[in-house]
Amino acid sequence: MKRTIATAKPLCDAVGIEMQLHDGLREINYGDWEGKTVEEVKKDYEEDYINWLTEPAWNAPTNGGETSVEIASRSSLVIAEIQEKYKSGNVLVVSHKATIRILLCSLLGIDLGRYRYRIGALAASVSIVKFDVRGPLLEVLGDRSYMDENLRNLPGT
Structure with a gap:
């Protein structure tokens, strides 16, 4: 904050x-993605990242991230x-x-x-x-x- x-x-x-x-x-809350570059997230969490980009209302960043909902x-x-x-x-x-x-x-x-x-x-x-x-x-x-x-x-x- x-x-x-x-x-x-x-x-x-x-x-x-x-x-x-x-x-x-x-x-x-970006979960495991906190502090990582977009390139790192794309590489290390490719499927989760694609899901989050496609439908962030229901797909959260990996391990503890938040959905739009x-x-x-x-x-x-x-x-x-x-x-x-x-x-x-x-x-x-x-x-x-x-x-x-x-x-x-x-x-x-x-x-x-x-x-x-x-x-x-x-x-x-x-x-x-x-x-x-x-x-x-x-x-x-x-x-x-x-x-x-x-x-x-x-x-x-």
Whole structure:
């Protein structure tokens, strides 16, 4: 959670609010793949890797990795807690790219196995979801207009 804390802390400090950490918003658990390059995973876990690429909703990274369904379940619990605690106003949620995309798919009724191909929320982007009596409404997706143009257009981010 070091990156999420580093992202959220300046805003929390600026507005004088205490940061709250929620395990349900952590990054995907990659199991045995943690710390390995894509090339190593392809070589050492070829079948599992292909299955995960094909259907991540139901296929997890080898030995302890998480499926998209598991990530959606844990992150949705955090959102439900936030909705219960804060009936109105704005709440900043900071997490990791895959977790955010999976959570957005879950909120919007998009197939969890297609999170990589349906939600284009890049690193350091801002998305805004409005909750009302009709449910969640995605108002902004993956905005990075606040960034310097050179940073905003870096490949792979």
